Amino acid sequence: MVAAPHAEYIDSCDLPTPWGTFRLHGFIDRATGKEHVVLTLGDLANGGPVLARVHSECLTGDALFSQRCDCGAQLEDALRRIAAEGRGMVLYLRQEGRGIGLINKIRAYHLQDTGADTVEANEALGFAADLRGYGLCQSMLAHFGVTALRLMTNNPAKVVALQKLGIAVSERQSILVGHNACNRRYLLTKQDKLGHFIDTAGK
Numbered sequence: 203m204v205a206a207p208h209a210e211y212i213d214s215c216d217l218p219t220p221w222g223t224f225r226l227h228g229f230i231d232r233a234t235g236k237e238h239v240v241l242t243l244g245d246l247a248n249g250g251p252v253l254a255r256v257h258s259e260c261l262t263g264d265a266l267f268s269q270r271c272d273c274g275a276q277l278e279d280a281l282r283r284i285a286a287e288g289r290g291m292v293l294y295l296r297q298e299g300r301g302i303g304l305i306n307k308i309r310a311y312h313l314q315d316t317g318a319d320t321v322e323a324n325e326a327l328g329f330a331a332d333l334r335g336y337g338l339c340q341s342m343l344a345h346f347g348v349t350a351l352r353l354m355t356n357n358p359a360k361v362v363a364l365q366k367l368g369i370a371v372s373e374r375q376s377i378l379v380g381h382n383a384c385n386r387r388y389l390l391t392k393q394d395k396l397g398h399f400i401d402t403a404g405k
């Protein structure tokens with residue numbers, strides 16, 4: 203049996219944000235050397251399922267204000283919603299470009315500039331549409347004593363992947379923000395080819 207990837211907890215600090223002061227926790231996947239972070243707010247171990255976002259790194263959307271996707275707006279909305287509730291967490295997984303990495307995502311965007319959709323671009327580069335894994339979430343959640351999530355996502359495959367890891371997802375909450383003219387085709391492709399629950403009608 204292949205062991206699930208393990209994220210080793212390293213250290214934590216305060217992280218003041220416009221919506222409240224979160225705790226920022228650093229983890230390392232020793233197998234790959236990759237660094238990951240978890241943002242938390244409130245008492246997670248006690249009480250019911252935790253309001254959570256499992257967010258995949260998107261440097262262009264999360265940090266560079268790209269309008270090609272909805273990632274930055276989703277990250278911000280998740281932090282807002284957690285702050286409003288006073289309790290929750292964001293698992294920020296460093297699997298850029300649905301797992302193909304930043305440079306390959308730039309290559310994929312280049313292909314999309316000339317007509318390919320997000321899935322066709324990945325395939326033209328020799329990758330599957332989505333190479334992400336969520337195994338690290340197991341050890342990250344165990345560190346905080348969290349066993350059940352109310353997950354903010356539009357991606358049914360993410361819910362199934364977490365459930366297969368033994369993580370209870372008691373509820374899926376939509377996170378429909380950041381839609382614009384630049385990412386309309388991208389969102390439609392995610393809906394049609396990747397099964398995301400996104401109602402782009404009229405957007």
Ligand SMILES: Nc1nc2c(ncn2[C@@H]2O[C@H](COP(=O)(O)OP(=O)(O)OP(=O)(O)O)[C@@H](O)[C@H]2O)c(=O)[nH]1
Nearest residue numbers: 258259260271297298299300307310320355356357
């Ligand atoms: N390869 C590739 N990756 C992309 C592209 N656009 C965004 N990404 C990456 O896709 C990941 C986010 O996945 P999404 O499909 O937007 O959302 P999700 O996490 O599956 O689902 P939600 O929880 O609903 O946001 C991040 O790692 C982004 O870097 C693209 O055109 N090509």
Ligand SMILES: [Zn+2]
Nearest residue numbers: 260263271273
């Ligand atoms: Zn993005």
